[in-house]
Amino acid sequence: MSWTDERVELLKKMWGEGQSASQIAKELGGVTRNAVIGKVHRLGLSNRNSGSAKAAEPKEKPAAAPAAAAAPKPAAAPKPKPQPKTEPARPAAAQPSADAKPATPARRQIIPAGQPLPPQPSANEISPEALAKVNEVEKKAKKLGLMELTERTCKWPVGDPATEDFWFCGLPAQQGKPYCEAHVGVAFQPMSSRRDRRR
DNA sequence: CCCTGATTCGC
């Protein structure tokens, strides 16, 4: 692949939008993030600094850009072009359609039995902070389906598996761990009085 | 370990 005008343009655009080199590389296809970075540098738009500040430092940590001011993330940039990716196209929201099932039957909630529900924080003693955090996070969760989980998505289940609105957090999981930061917080309990249990 | 961008240097 060569750097055609189009590709360079897209590169510029995406870089300007704050996309990471790897993302740009993926989008472009046929190039690695290194290639992208290399190109970015050659184009002279390595740092979104406009003029001045001509790198007087030989080897200085540029200090993270004040991205704070900028939007946290353009979220899903409206890509005009259809993504070749396999998009399962989820039903979006779980709208209680006409034949909505009684959300709260008179009967007490029946647990499907079988597998113990995930370490749902119950009357446990988890840092209230963590709990609050989780509640917030669940709002922003990707709400992935079982099939959409990957090696690095939070696998924290939310909701009742027997219900329609059951999904997995899906947020970026912590390295190694199966959950995102928030859920790791509640998943791994301080492990207090659980000593014994040798194997 | 995953990721990020930065730099080098043979091609």
Added chain:
DNA sequence: GCGAATCAGG
């Protein structure tokens, strides 16, 4: 000019 390898940091 290009980009893999490498570096440096999170």
